[in-house]
Amino acid sequence: MSKALVIYLVAEPETPELARAAVDGGADIVELGIPFSDPLAEGPVIRQASERALARGMRTRPCLDVLARMRELVDVPIVPMTYAAILEAYGYERFAGDAAAAGASSAIIVDLPVEMHPELKRIQLIAPTSTDERIRAAAANTDGWLYVVSLTGTTGAREEVSQRVGALVERSRALAPSGLPLYAGFGVSTPEHARAFAEIADGVVVGSRAVQVAEQGPDALREYVASLRAALDAA
Amino acid sequence: MSTTTTFGAYGGRYVPETLIPALDELEAGWREALADDAFHAELHRLATTYAGRPTPLTLAERFEPGKRIYLKREDLLHTGAHKLNNALGQAVLAQRLGKHRIVAETGAGQHGVATATVCARFGLDCVVYMGEEDMRRQRPNVERMYLLGAEVRGVDFGTRTLKEATSEAIRDWITNVETTHYLIGSCVGPAPYPELVAELQSVIGREAREQVLTAEGRLPEAVIAAVGGGSNAIGVFHGFLDDADVRLVGVEAAGAASLGSGRTAVLHGARSSVLADEDGQIADAHSISAGLDYPGVGPEHAYLRDTGRAEYRAATDEEALDAFRRLARTEGIIPALEPAHALARARDLDAELILVCLSGRGDKDLDEALKALEKLA
Numbered sequence: 001m002s003k004a005l006v007i008y009l010v011a012e013p014e015t016p017e018l019a020r021a022a023v024d025g026g027a028d029i030v031e032l033g034i035p036f037s038d039p040l041a042e043g044p045v046i047r048q049a050s051e052r053a054l055a056r057g058m059r060t061r062p063c064l065d066v067l068a069r070m071r072e073l074v075d076v077p078i079v080p081m082t083y084a085a086i087l088e089a090y091g092y093e094r095f096a097g098d099a100a101a102a103g104a105s106s107a108i109i110v111d112l113p114v115e116m117h118p119e120l121k122r123i124q125l126i127a128p129t130s131t132d133e134r135i136r137a138a139a140a141n142t143d144g145w146l147y148v149v150s151l152t153g154t155t156g157a158r159e160e161v162s163q164r165v166g167a168l169v170e171r172s173r174a175l176a177p178s179g180l181p182l183y184a185g186f187g188v189s190t191p192e193h194a195r196a197f198a199e200i201a202d203g204v205v206v207g208s209r210a211v212q213v214a215e216q217g218p219d220a221l222r223e224y225v226a227s228l229r230a231a232l233d234a235a
Numbered sequence: 236m237s238t239t240t241t242f243g244a245y246g247g248r249y250v251p252e253t254l255i256p257a258l259d260e261l262e263a264g265w266r267e268a269l270a271d272d273a274f275h276a277e278l279h280r281l282a283t284t285y286a287g288r289p290t291p292l293t294l295a296e297r298f299e300p301g302k303r304i305y306l307k308r309e310d311l312l313h314t315g316a317h318k319l320n321n322a323l324g325q326a327v328l329a330q331r332l333g334k335h336r337i338v339a340e341t342g343a344g345q346h347g348v349a350t351a352t353v354c355a356r357f358g359l360d361c362v363v364y365m366g367e368e369d370m371r372r373q374r375p376n377v378e379r380m381y382l383l384g385a386e387v388r389g390v391d392f393g394t395r396t397l398k399e400a401t402s403e404a405i406r407d408w409i410t411n412v413e414t415t416h417y418l419i420g421s422c423v424g425p426a427p428y429p430e431l432v433a434e435l436q437s438v439i440g441r442e443a444r445e446q447v448l449t450a451e452g453r454l455p456e457a458v459i460a461a462v463g464g465g466s467n468a469i470g471v472f473h474g475f476l477d478d479a480d481v482r483l484v485g486v487e488a489a490g491a492a493s494l495g496s497g498r499t500a501v502l503h504g505a506r507s508s509v510l511a512d513e514d515g516q517i518a519d520a521h522s523i524s525a526g527l528d529y530p531g532v533g534p535e536h537a538y539l540r541d542t543g544r545a546e547y548r549a550a551t552d553e554e555a556l557d558a559f560r561r562l563a564r565t566e567g568i569i570p571a572l573e574p575a576h577a578l579a580r581a582r583d584l585d586a587e588l589i590l591v592c593l594s595g596r597g598d599k600d601l602d603e604a605l606k607a608l609e610k611l612a
Contacts, residue, residue, distance in 0.1 A: 037516040038398065038502060040405050041251045051393075059514040084249045085501040089515030111249045111504070127253040129412060134255065152253050153410040 003232040004028045004145075004203025005194070006183055007210050007225060008081065010035060010049040011063040012056060016070040021218035022210070023074045026229025030074065031108065031205070034063040034082035041110045043156025045208040060090050064102045071103030079123065081108040084116075092120050106143040114138050123147050128164045132175055139176035146176060148184040148201060156208045157189035161196045169200045191231035198235035204228075241426070241506075243541060245534030248425040250405070250504045257412045262427040264332045269434075274327065281323050285356070286313045288320075288438065292446040295591075297565035299582045305455065306593040307443045307471060310570065314349050316595030317439060317467045318420060322349035324435035326357050329416035336360040336415040340404040342369055342397030342463070343526035343573065344376025345595055346420030351385035361385040364403040368395040369525045372603045394519050397463075397529045401503050421464025422533035425504030429533050433469045439592060440474020447590055457482040457584055460592035461577040462494065462547065463527035465536045467594035472545060483545035485536060486580045488522035488555070493532040494540050494547040502530065508537040523552040523607055524572035526595075554579040556607055559597060571595035572604060 007022040008031040009015050019030045035050035035058055042050065058066075063080070070078055080099050087095050087109065099107060107122045114124050114137045124138035127149040139146055150165035151158075165184050172182055184197045185205025197204040206228060213224040241247055248258055268274040282288035293306045309317035329337060337359050341347030347363040354361035363380055367389045370377050380387050393399040401423075408417040417424075422432040440458075447455050458475050460468035462485035475481040487495055493508050500511035510518040510530035522528040539545035550558075558578035563569045570578060574594045581591050597604065 038402050040402060040504070041409065043406075047392075054516060059516070083501070085511075085515040085517075087515075088499070088501050088506065089511070089513060111251055111501075113248060113250070113252060113255050116247070116249075125252045127251070129253050129256045131256055134252070138252075149251075149253060152412050154406050 003198040003235060004181065004183055005225070005228055005232055006031060006185070006203060006205040008033060008205065008207035009214055010046065010053050010211055011058050011066045012053050013066065015066050016073050017218050018214045018221055019070045019078070020073040021222040022225045023076050025222040025225025027076065027225050028203070029077045029079060030070070031079045031081045032063070032067055032070065034060060034080055034086055036083040036085055039083060041154055043154040043208060045211055046155050049211045060086055064098055067099065067104055068102040077105035078103060079106055079108055080104050081110065083110055084112045092117055096120055108147060114141055125149055126168070126172060128152055128168050132171070135172050135175045139172065139180055142180070145181040145183050145203070146172065147205065148172060148182050150184050150186045150197070153186065155186055158187035161193045162187055165197065166200050191227045194228045195231040195235045198232045204232070242429070242535045242538035244499070245505070245507050245537045246426055246429060247506050248504060249501045249506065250425045251409060253409050253412060254425070258425055258427070260332065264328060265427055265431055268328055268331055277327055278324055281327070282438065286319050286323060287311060289442045292443065292450060294450070295562070295566050298562055298578070303451070303588045304581055305447055305450065305590050306568070307439060307590060309439060309467065309592065309594045310568070310596035314345070314352050315598065316345040316349065316571065317436060317470065318346040318349035319352065320438055320470070321420065321432050321435045321466060322346070322353045322418060325416065325418045326353035326359065329359065329418070330357060332416060334414065334416035336411065337418050338362045338364070338404050338407045338411070338415055339418045339420060340364045340397065340400040341420060342400065342528060343524065343571070344369065344373040344380070344599060345526065347385070347387070348376050348379045348383070350418050350420070351380040351383035354385060355383045362407065363387050364390055364400040364407070366390045366394065366396040366400045369397065369400070373525050373599050374602070376599050396525065398517065398520070405503065421466040422469045422535060423464045423503055423505060423507070423531055429505065429535055432466050433473060433535060436466050436470025437473035439467065439470040440472060443471060443590055444474040451588060453588070454478055454481050455588045455590040456586035457484055458590045459484040459486060459577045459581050459584065461527060461573045461594060462487050462532060462536060463491070463529050463573065464531070465533040467592050469533060469535055471590070471592040472539070476544065482586065483539070484580065484584065485545055485547045486576045487547060487549050488524055488527040488576060489549040489551045490521035491527050491529060492549045493530060494536060495549050505534050507532055507534040508540070523603065524555065524576065526571070526573040527576065548580050550576040550579040552607065553611060556604060556611065558582065559604055560608060568593070569597040571597045572600045
């Protein structure tokens with residue numbers, strides 16, 4: 001089965017065109033980052049991109065408008081990714097409703113543990129530090145697929161892919177309902193990384209590097225995503 | 236899994252999954268320690284033989300004639316501020332948890348110095364994150380941390396103050412969580428930190444209550460303390476929570492009044508009263524006092540505000556500077572700029588017998604305060 005490629009972009013006015021380029025390059029899912037001023041899980045690239053977006057006025061409502069314009073340009077799932085602070089202010093139910101109305105599929109809330117706000121259907125995250133009990137809870141409650149955080153750390157490119165992701169994916173397969181897709185992310189930036197992850201997981205998530213390449217425009221992003229796609233298809 | 240530990244609507248654990256197991260482990264280790272007489276005996280031994288507890292109570296007769304203002308002298312604690320109470324307790328706890336690397340954030344540098352001190356004392360690796368603006372205005376404390384063997388990592392983005400230093404310390408913890416204890420400096424952050432820090436600081440209130448009773452034969456009418464994150468205030472308040480007739484008054488910096496002009500929002504892992512906009516984005520705080528220059532506050536303070544048990548007021552930079560100089564000239568005590576805010580409001584509080592938590596000494600502030608006083612003159 002073909003491995004899934006998930007591309008993360010920070011919401012800005014230009015993002016719909018960038019998302020189209022990513023999908024043309026072979027992305028199966030686009031994560032749309034709704035920026036927060038104090039994003040604890042982000043390394044420098046996404047933190048700085050978030051600061052720039054906020055300086056341009058990319059608050060929650062304008063981000064949902066960007067999402068709606070993306071929906072007109074691409075036909076893959078669009079998953080808003082953000083922090084609990086945004087939903088606390090906007091309202092959890094209101095966010096779920098407005099995001100769905102704009103064309104979102106599910107959501108990822110980086111700092112909302114599985115126990116909190118169980119009514120909000122979302123993609124859950126697991127990490128190398130997660131206990132078996134927590135992986136079971138995340139797998140049972142997740143919406144569609146499970147986000148496997150490959151390392152202990154923040155987002156951002158690394159020289160080498162995490163050596164821990166294999167054990168974590170294996171442990172998760174044993175604990176999750178059979179057939180639940182496991183997509184691995186954090187620290188993936190090159191086609192070689194993507195291919196290494198694809199040999200273990202059902203898909204890969206690429207964030208920081210995609211955000212960096214996107215600064216060079218849609219053509220550069222399309223080419224970069226295509227290089228990841230080719231690596232996954234060869235895996 | 237007790238991720239819902241809250242103070243009313245406030246508190247909780249809004250952190251990435253990577254940290255949740257560490258918070259569970261910390262909470263379990265903390266409960267075990269609390270139930271262990273040996274832990275309490277160790278803390279007591281360190282407090283009395285190393286830190287200099289109990290700290291004295293001083294009647295400030297000349298500072299505000301007509302009132303009886305007592306100062307709880309945390310400025311006389313080793314390292315010069317109440318921060319050591321928390322750092323010592325958490326260092327002992329970190330060792331029980333088998334963690335030999337410590338990360339911390341610091342604003343005024345007092346918590347950084349306290350953390351560097353306990354790490355030197357126990358032989359732990361120490362990394363302190365500090366905003367570059369704070370490194371500039373609290374230079375003596377940066378030098379003390381270096382001398383104590385800590386690594387100080389400057390944070391050069393955003394406000395370059397305590398908010399970003401805290402975010403970077405948490406990011407370090409996410410990265411090194413398996414070997415590292417995050418020694419948070421105030422009663423903020425994800426559960427169980429607010430409760431843990433409050434308990435370790437409550438020694439201030441327990442001692443002060445006995446000392447005021449001994450000196451006056453009655454309880455104070457009001458207890459007043461500066462509130463940034465709120466740890467010295469929560470520590471002294473905890474001694475009087477059950478004394479319904481004792482007013483508890485927290486004083487925020489006017490430009491960083493998270494309780495006075497904030498809204499419910501999430502910052503650094505907890506839901507509390509925060510300076511934030513209607514979208515939940517965190518706003519910048521402004522204060523001459525680096526220790527109060529923070530847009531959030533401990534969740535228990537938000538709860539005490541809502542229940543009416545405590546009241547919160549503000550003092551401007553100018554009022555704090557005036558009280559800073561006044562205490563120096565009338566009592567021969569140079570306070571830190573943080574408790575100078577509490578001193579300013581103690582003067583005009585409609586109460587006669589008042590306990591002020593003098594949370595730290597002002598050596599670190601001389602440059603900044605003298606420059607500011609010159610401008611006012």
